[in-house]
Amino acid sequence: MAFTIAIDGPAAAGKGTISRAVAAHFGFAHLDTGLLYRAVGVQMLDGTDPIAAATALTPHDLERADLRGAAAGQAASKVATIPEVRAALLDYQRAFARRAGGAVLDGRDIGTVICPEAEAKLFVTASPEVRAHRRHAELRAAGSDMSYDDVLRDVLDRDARDRDRSTAPLKPAEDAVLIDTSTMDIAAAIAAAIAAIAARR
Numbered sequence: 001m002a003f004t005i006a007i008d009g010p011a012a013a014g015k016g017t018i019s020r021a022v023a024a025h026f027g028f029a030h031l032d033t034g035l036l037y038r039a040v041g042v043q044m045l046d047g048t049d050p051i052a053a054a055t056a057l058t059p060h061d062l063e064r065a066d067l068r069g070a071a072a073g074q075a076a077s078k079v080a081t082i083p084e085v086r087a088a089l090l091d092y093q094r095a096f097a098r099r100a101g102g103a104v105l106d107g108r109d110i111g112t113v114i115c116p117e118a119e120a121k122l123f124v125t126a127s128p129e130v131r132a133h134r135r136h137a138e139l140r141a142a143g144s145d146m147s148y149d150d151v152l153r154d155v156l157d158r159d160a161r162d163r164d165r166s167t168a169p170l171k172p173a174e175d176a177v178l179i180d181t182s183t184m185d186i187a188a189a190i191a192a193a194i195a196a197i198a199a200r201r
Helices: 015-026 033-045 050-055 059-063 070-079 083-097 110-114 128-141 148-164 186-198
Strands: 004-008 029-032 103-107 120-125 177-180
Touching (some): 015 120, 015 186, 029 083, 033 059, 033 083, 083 103, 083 110, 103 110, 120 186, 177 186
Parallel strands (some): 004 103, 120 177
């Protein structure tokens, strides 16, 4: 039986960590939809037309080692503003969402555009400053010397692009449960998400 959990929110709010934990808890499959856009973005940086890249995307493209870097994140945010790219990736996401046994999808427009019929919807957020601190720590752990101020600027720029784009802007679904992780540790955030989802089952 299909049961779709849609988890949306801005960059570095914790939705990826929460989504993986939720999927493990309920025994559902998980798709980080941001990886689709990152995969298209890095191909664009390599010189491929983003619409062509989105149309021909394969599971192998999601395994590139450079998909988690800052450059891939910025490129993903840019290609995500292209309506033809979003349309090309739509069917892939919807098919995954309705697979037997349940699915968790995290992204920016899952509950509003990709799966508005999802049985459970969460919107995970945190203040830009908290998110920048988290992303800065991740980048430093990966060996980056990017400053906190630069990371915060990237977070704010990306928020603006995601929120203000004409196609599928970042916003909570009307029936989504809001989880603000600004002052939560990860265990508390995961517990809140699992409780909200359990209430919809």
